[in-house]
Amino acid sequence: QVQLQESGPGLVKPSETLSLTCTVSGGSISNYYWSWIRQPPGKGLEWIGYVYSSGSTNYNPSLKSRVSISVDTSKNQFSLKLSYVTAADTAVYYCARDPGVWGQGTLVTVSS
Amino acid sequence: DIQMTQSPSTLSASVGDRVTITCRASQSISVWLAWYQQKPGKVPKLLIYKASSLESGVPSRFSGSGSGTEFTLTISSLQPDDSATYYCQHYNSLFGQGTKLEIK
Numbered sequence: 239q240v241q242l243q244e245s246g247p248g249l250v251k252p253s254e255t256l257s258l259t260c261t262v263s264g265g266s267i268s269n270y271y272w273s274w275i276r277q278p279p280g281k282g283l284e285w286i287g288y289v290y291s292s293g294s295t296n297y298n299p300s301l302k303s304r305v306s307i308s309v310d311t312s313k314n315q316f317s318l319k320l321s322y323v324t325a326a327d328t329a330v331y332y333c334a335r336d337p338g339v340w341g342q343g344t345l346v347t348v349s350s
Numbered sequence: 351d352i353q354m355t356q357s358p359s360t361l362s363a364s365v366g367d368r369v370t371i372t373c374r375a376s377q378s379i380s381v382w383l384a385w386y387q388q389k390p391g392k393v394p395k396l397l398i399y400k401a402s403s404l405e406s407g408v409p410s411r412f413s414g415s416g417s418g419t420e421f422t423l424t425i426s427s428l429q430p431d432d433s434a435t436y437y438c439q440h441y442n443s444l445f446g447q448g449t450k451l452e453i454k
Contacts, residue, residue, distance in 0.1 A: 285444050336439075338399060340393050341393075
């Protein structure tokens with residue numbers, strides 16, 4: 239059974255770049271779409287974007303100017319970079335494969 | 351970009367009630383829609399995939415229907431454990447705003 243695990247810093251300073259990696263285990267990363275989703279405290283789910291195993295991407299228009307998602311098939315990993323973060327980017331960040339395969343989530347706090 | 355609009359945003363119902371939540375897409379998404387249930391502090395749980403397919407292990411009181419632009423999630427007989435927030439999602443894309451379901 240495929241499992242996902244997010245990793246990366248839990249604290250990022252304002253204006254810096256948030257970087258997270260999702261490691262896929264129990265299956266191949268090939269031939270699937272892999273997404274990043276976030277949830278600010280007390281708020282709803284927000285889709286950030288996806289990368290296909292070939293490397294093609296699609297992003298939420300509201301974040302598009304600051305987001306980059308990439309895939310490393312040799313490591314069975316995909317990654318998120320979100321630049322110029324502010325306190326509004328504080329959230330639990332999930333990696334996921336549709337439908338219904340999600341990591342446990344990791345809280346990223348933006349604070350100096 | 352396709353937008354997802356979910357209603358209502360909050361819902362209060364009694365045990366045993368039939369409950370329906372609606373999700374509308376701004377353009378046709380065929381059947382590429384999933385429904386999730388989320389409880390506080392937990393990872394969202396898949397209930398329905400491809401608009402109407404029940405995920406394994408999910409109680410049969412949950413059902414999904416629709417295609418194109420209009421979709422519904424129905425709980426046939428509400429149980430206390432169903433208190434949660436429900437989200438629709440177009441596959442690999444945007445979520446609805448969520449429906450917070452409260453048990454009276």
